[in-house]
Amino acid sequence: MVIAKAWALKKHFDGFPKTSDFDLKKIELPNLKDGELLLESVFLSVDPYMRPYSRRDMKEGDIMIGTQVARVVESKNPAFTVGAFVVAGRGWRTHFISDGKDLQLLPSNWPESLPVSLALGTVGMPGLTAYFGLLEVCKMKPGETVLVNAAAGAVGSVVGQLAKIGGCKVVGCAGSDDKVAYLKKIGFDEAFNYKTVKSLDEALHKASPDGYDCFFDNVGGEFASVAINQMKKYGRIAVCGAISQYNDSVPQKGPYVQLPMIFKELRMEGFLVTQWNSRREEGLQALLKWVMEGKVKCHEQVTEGFENMPMAFIGMLKGENLGKAVVKV
Numbered sequence: 001m002v003i004a005k006a007w008a009l010k011k012h013f014d015g016f017p018k019t020s021d022f023d024l025k026k027i028e029l030p031n032l033k034d035g036e037l038l039l040e041s042v043f044l045s046v047d048p049y050m051r052p053y054s055r056r057d058m059k060e061g062d063i064m065i066g067t068q069v070a071r072v073v074e075s076k077n078p079a080f081t082v083g084a085f086v087v088a089g090r091g092w093r094t095h096f097i098s099d100g101k102d103l104q105l106l107p108s109n110w111p112e113s114l115p116v117s118l119a120l121g122t123v124g125m126p127g128l129t130a131y132f133g134l135l136e137v138c139k140m141k142p143g144e145t146v147l148v149n150a151a152a153g154a155v156g157s158v159v160g161q162l163a164k165i166g167g168c169k170v171v172g173c174a175g176s177d178d179k180v181a182y183l184k185k186i187g188f189d190e191a192f193n194y195k196t197v198k199s200l201d202e203a204l205h206k207a208s209p210d211g212y213d214c215f216f217d218n219v220g221g222e223f224a225s226v227a228i229n230q231m232k233k234y235g236r237i238a239v240c241g242a243i244s245q246y247n248d249s250v251p252q253k254g255p256y257v258q259l260p261m262i263f264k265e266l267r268m269e270g271f272l273v274t275q276w277n278s279r280r281e282e283g284l285q286a287l288l289k290w291v292m293e294g295k296v297k298c299h300e301q302v303t304e305g306f307e308n309m310p311m312a313f314i315g316m317l318k319g320e321n322l323g324k325a326v327v328k329v
């Protein structure tokens, strides 16, 4: 008999999540029926969306939402062999049973040399967010200037590198000098620490005196309010995330966007990566190719131990991660 461990939301987050908001549970799994398989999580993802989605989709006592790379340990389903790796969205659990319908096998050409954890990051949902956000929302063109914030994270680091592949100038902002050094190492043209610059407005102007054609916004709030005024005419803003607002108990108030939107004739579009679920394979293959060619570099912040999931999640929200934050069970 298998006893799974799982992290539940004990108490809805009030402001910044605390370790006491989580509860570690043990769940006894039944024997497999025909058509079912038993899986063990190998890597679990901690993502910013878990913070706003917990309030929207979860009640206290529910298992935390999330995705994992899992290995098939027992199979009564001929479509899945023991030892195969899949991506699943079964929340913060060490083990689970599935009928296979909710599982995605890793691409069949996944190289053995490539860590399977990347299926949660650069060659997974965050990489796809960068890919479709840049191509379909920003509609970047060669020669343009792209701005991205939270640039050293899972989505932002891919945005910058894809924009370089697309022939753009890239400016990135991140919250530490080490992150800024990393951005320069992976090819960003300009990068600065938004926490230490005297004036965000001046730093953005210095990095691109002519302004920005595309702004891939992962942060929202104050940053976005300043950056919108530095957009070029006909600029495009992809509203990907608003992490600076996820922990607010009281919603922040404007400045309001209408004047720059009108006079610069900007386009601003919010999006969810799930919009392109039908093009998932196209995106994954493109990302996999660039990673294998060394054109897109990956960094992961790996926290060891399932018991440390809440800490890894809280650490990521605080900015402790360089690249994709994952937990190794």
Ligand SMILES: NC(=O)C1=CN([C@@H]2O[C@H](COP(=O)(O)OP(=O)(O)OC[C@H]3O[C@@H](n4cnc5c(N)ncnc54)[C@H](OP(=O)(O)O)[C@@H]3O)[C@@H](O)[C@H]2O)C=CC1
Binding pocket: 047, 048, 049, 125, 126, 129, 150, 151, 152, 153, 154, 155, 156, 173, 174, 175, 176, 179, 218, 219, 239, 240, 241, 242, 243, 244, 245, 271, 272, 273, 274, 316, 317, 318, 319, 320, 321, 323, 324, 325
């Ligand atoms: N629309 C969609 O479909 C999707 C949206 N997203 C969004 O993209 C964004 C990035 O996600 P992801 O790459 O997974 O996460 P990251 O790996 O970038 O981790 C989050 C980072 O956000 C930064 N951050 C935290 N608080 C603040 C703040 N108050 N102001 C500025 N930066 C802050 C920190 O970096 P730093 O040290 O630089 O401050 C932290 O490392 C999030 O907003 C997320 O919700 C992600 C996936 C899909």
Ligand SMILES: CCCCCCC/C=C/C=O
Binding pocket: 048, 049, 065, 066, 067, 089, 125, 240, 241, 272, 273, 274
């Ligand atoms: C269970 C996987 C859900 C993935 C959706 C990600 C959308 C993210 C939005 C903001 O961060």
